[in-house]
Amino acid sequence: MSYTPTYATDRAEIEDLMARYLFALDFHDADAYAATFAEDGELDWAMGVINGREAIRAEAASMKAKMAEAFGGDTQLRHFVTNIVISVDGDRASTRAAWFEAMNNGPDGSPAMGSFGHYDDELARIDGRWRFKFRRINNEFLEGRQAGPVNPVTVMDQIP
Secondary structure: OOOOOOHHHHHHHHHHHHHHHHHHHHOOOHHHHHHOEEEEEEEEEOOEEEEOHHHHHHHHHHHHHHHHHHHOOOOOEEEEEEEEEEEEEOOEEEEEEEEEEEEOOOHHHOOEEEEEEEEEEEEEEEOOEEEEEEEEEEEOOOOOOOOOOOOHHHHHHHOO
16 A cells, blocks of 8 residues: 555644754754755755755754854754745645744843744655755844745745
8 A cells, every 4th residue: 555645744744844953953953954954955044055965964063153152152042933834736845934033041041032034945755754955044133034025925825
């Protein structure tokens, strides 16, 4: 008997991928972070565009130091994803999802809101597993990285 994926299973697997990505980011696990991308995946984030899984792994390995420089060495970040919209077409998918981060650098180490934005993703099912082919991280606090006035889901719905 062969397995035929359904939208529900695809959605669950894609949401799992998104969560694994964030756990890897927050716990500075460069190998797990890179594993969420296809071999030829592309990451477009605030520090530039990175092409290929190995280059993404190297970039992820440097993120801890970059975040410590930006936020302070004792700051812990925790990222969250919400408002997930997923469109699946066979072995390809597109997602748009809101993200935000919390950190422990409020008064007396209390939690504080960090940044927020949304992801624009293109995914592929490779060897039975979903991977990011392209991920753009839009960040509402950084010039040139904001979403702009157009609903990103509406734009997603117009992509053939």
